[in-house]
Amino acid sequence: MTTDRPIIETAGLTKVFGANGTAVHALRGIDLTVARGEFVALVGPSGSGKSTLMAIIGCLDSPTAGTYAIDGVMVQGLSGSALARIRNEKIGFVFQSYNLLPKASIVRNVELPLLYAGVSRKERRRRALELLEKVGIPEKANVLPAVLSGGQRQRVAIARALANTPALLLADEPTGALDSKTGEEVLGLFQELNRQGNTVVLVTHDPHIASLAQRKVELRDGLVVSPEQKAA
Amino acid sequence: MFSGAFRERLFEAWVEIRENLGRSTLQTLGVVLGVASVLGGFSISDSQRKRSDERWVKLGGMDRMSVQPSQAVKDGQPTALQNANLGLRNEDAVEGEGLGATTTTGVSQERRARARVRSAYADQDRQITGIGGDYMALNGYTVEKGRGFTAEDFGDGRAVAILGAESASTFFPTGEIVGQTVRVGDIPVVVVGTFSEKVFRFRENQGNQFWWRNRIIAVPSTLVARRMSGDKWQRVDRVVFRFKDLNVMEKFGDGLSSLLLGNHRQQEDFRIDDIAARIRKRRSQGDVYNMIFMLSGILSLIGGGMVNVNIQMATLKERVREVGVKMAIGASGGEIFKGFMTEALLITTLGSVVGLLGGVAFSKVITSFLQIPLFMQPVSFIWAFVLASGFGFAFALYPAWKASRLSPMEALRYE
Numbered sequence: 079m080t081t082d083r084p085i086i087e088t089a090g091l092t093k094v095f096g097a098n099g100t101a102v103h104a105l106r107g108i109d110l111t112v113a114r115g116e117f118v119a120l121v122g123p124s125g126s127g128k129s130t131l132m133a134i135i136g137c138l139d140s141p142t143a144g145t146y147a148i149d150g151v152m153v154q155g156l157s158g159s160a161l162a163r164i165r166n167e168k169i170g171f172v173f174q175s176y177n178l179l180p181k182a183s184i185v186r187n188v189e190l191p192l193l194y195a196g197v198s199r200k201e202r203r204r205r206a207l208e209l210l211e212k213v214g215i216p217e218k219a220n221v222l223p224a225v226l227s228g229g230q231r232q233r234v235a236i237a238r239a240l241a242n243t244p245a246l247l248l249a250d251e252p253t254g255a256l257d258s259k260t261g262e263e264v265l266g267l268f269q270e271l272n273r274q275g276n277t278v279v280l281v282t283h284d285p286h287i288a289s290l291a292q293r294k295v296e297l298r299d300g301l302v303v304s305p306e307q308k309a310a
Numbered sequence: 311m312f313s314g315a316f317r318e319r320l321f322e323a324w325v326e327i328r329e330n331l332g333r334s335t336l337q338t339l340g341v342v343l344g345v346a347s348v349l350g351g352f353s354i355s356d357s358q359r360k361r362s363d364e365r366w367v368k369l370g371g372m373d374r375m376s377v378q379p380s381q382a383v384k385d386g387q388p389t390a391l392q393n394a395n396l397g398l399r400n401e402d403a404v405e406g407e408g409l410g411a412t413t414t415t416g417v418s419q420e421r422r423a424r425a426r427v428r429s430a431y432a433d434q435d436r437q438i439t440g441i442g443g444d445y446m447a448l449n450g451y452t453v454e455k456g457r458g459f460t461a462e463d464f465g466d467g468r469a470v471a472i473l474g475a476e477s478a479s480t481f482f483p484t485g486e487i488v489g490q491t492v493r494v495g496d497i498p499v500v501v502v503g504t505f506s507e508k509v510f511r512f513r514e515n516q517g518n519q520f521w522w523r524n525r526i527i528a529v530p531s532t533l534v535a536r537r538m539s540g541d542k543w544q545r546v547d548r549v550v551f552r553f554k555d556l557n558v559m560e561k562f563g564d565g566l567s568s569l570l571l572g573n574h575r576q577q578e579d580f581r582i583d584d585i586a587a588r589i590r591k592r593r594s595q596g597d598v599y600n601m602i603f604m605l606s607g608i609l610s611l612i613g614g615g616m617v618n619v620n621i622q623m624a625t626l627k628e629r630v631r632e633v634g635v636k637m638a639i640g641a642s643g644g645e646i647f648k649g650f651m652t653e654a655l656l657i658t659t660l661g662s663v664v665g666l667l668g669g670v671a672f673s674k675v676i677t678s679f680l681q682i683p684l685f686m687q688p689v690s691f692i693w694a695f696v697l698a699s700g701f702g703f704a705f706a707l708y709p710a711w712k713a714s715r716l717s718p719m720e721a722l723r724y725e
Contacts (some may be wrong), residue, residue, distance in 0.1 A: 162642035194639065228471055
């Protein structure tokens with residue numbers, strides 16, 4: 079694996095919802111490249127297409143036209159199970175609403191991606207506990223998500239996202255549901271992870287959060303505007 | 311036994327079931343009720359049938375065929391041919407036995423008479439049963455005290471008797487019975503033995519269905535024929551054949567029928583009673599009950615399945631979100647499908663086990679209420695289990711398929 083291969087490389091990415099008369103063009107040809115180790119903020123007002131782009135980058139949805147390669151793998155025309163494999167191995171998701179399984183214990187939530195990757199039960203448990211330690215909540219392993227605070231839940235979600243050491247950490251408004259102090263702490267964790275070499279793409283509408291990233295990519299009406307370079 | 315992946319999935323399904331205990335319990339309930347009702351229904355009907363079979367065995371076995379005289383009356387008047395007939399004779403029994411020499415294991419004749427029976431303690435008008443051949447074995451009598459009849463008793467028509475339990479206590483309420491003398495009509499007859507009491511209650515609180523069999527006063531049939539109600543044609547009142555093998559009975563019955571018709575001028579003034587056939591018929595009636603029970607079991611399983619689908623619908627939102635999250639972190643549609651099905655398999659198996667236990671308890675309660683012993687066949691367990699698994703799987707397929715086809719994006723956004 080060469081380090082200069084980009085993590086994300088899209089060309090002419092287009093997404094159209096609906097058909098003919100009622101068609102909505104969410105993306106109108108996105109060319110975006112994210113290199114390994116970058117911290118990119120994807121910003122834009124609602125309706126700009128950033129959520130759609132995030133879904134396509136996350137292999138949750140497929141583009142209408144254009145090409146997309148993640149960590150060197152072209153994703154067009156891949157089967158559902160092949161996409162699931164890519165999501166499992168190469169992408170770690172962090173959602174605004176955490177999306178933890180409410181009835182599963184914290185440690186089991188973190189273990190799940192390892193389960194789908196076919197890691198043995200013992201090894202899963204070991205790595206999940208290690209990850210919980212890494213995000214700073216090792217003592218909460220056996221409780222349910224409901225007893226945790228928002229910030230703690232988001233830390234669990236980040237631990238889960240890191241489970242299979244993915245090529246890309248994809249966060250959708252990760253601080254949207256948190257108060258500003260907790261939000262800062264979570265962002266600090268992302269920055270720390272980035273410093274350790276993780277590639278982070280963060281979707282936000284908050285300019286302050288975007289300013290913490292190395293690079294800001296702004297979307298408007300399905301197009302990238304002013305991809306300005308920011309000093310690291 | 312299982313591949314590692316399957317074991318892993320089974321474990322995961324078990325964890326999921328425990329995590330969603332309320333939902334799983336409701337889902338299991340449908341299976342439990344269905345299995346319990348199939349097993350319970352089968353077992354109750356089997357117990358009833360077994361009890362009635364036991365009755366036949368106590369009567370001397372099912373492998374018997376009996377022939378009795380019968381009126382072949384047409385338009386209220388016996389035909390001339392029948393009037394000329396002599397009825398069922400000893401000769402019929404002897405020829406019948408010859409006909410089935412290789413297939414019958416025993417034959418008995420019975421010749422009855424009525425007579426006044428007197429002892430020091432009682433004086434009653436009674437039926438006297440003249441027995442011959444293997445009567446005791448073929449009718450389930452065993453000697454309790456004294457001895458049975460010897461070849462000399464039969465051959466010489468000696469005046470000896472064996473008393474049933476009721477007769478014995480009526481005519482000799484106290485003291486030694488064997489060796490005493492009763493007067494049958496004008497003949498002094500020596501009591502050489504007594505039969506053990508015959509008792510059969512279909513339900514424990516019912517009266518003894520065999521009470522009349524304890525009233526027997528058995529003497530050699532030759533004694534009856536020679537000194538009571540005999541005639542030179544050696545007519546008999548009943549002939550019974552016993553067989554080695556139930557399968558030959560029908561063929562023997564056909565042969566016997568044509569033999570007797572030949573002896574009786576083509577008049578059907580006898581009745582052949584194939585006890586095995588009668589029991590087969592009862593069994594096929596029992597099968598109808600089994601069908602009904604199975605149907606009610608199937609209905610409860612369908613009901614359970616519908617409960618299951620309802621629960622799936624009620625928890626749809628929760629489940630769809632769950633599926634969306636799982637897909638986002640790397641579960642494929644196939645994985646989701648297998649997960650749902652494994653869960654269904656586990657729920658069905660657990661439900662079946664509980665249902666089988668419930669069915670046993672249910673049958674036990676009902677049979678003890680009916681006061682008959684409980685009898686369960688392994689095949690009932692298999693049926694209940696197979697039906698439950700079949701329906702459990704069938705009803706799990708649709709939700710599982712539906713879940714596996716969800717798009718991860720839509721599932722995540724599902725509200």
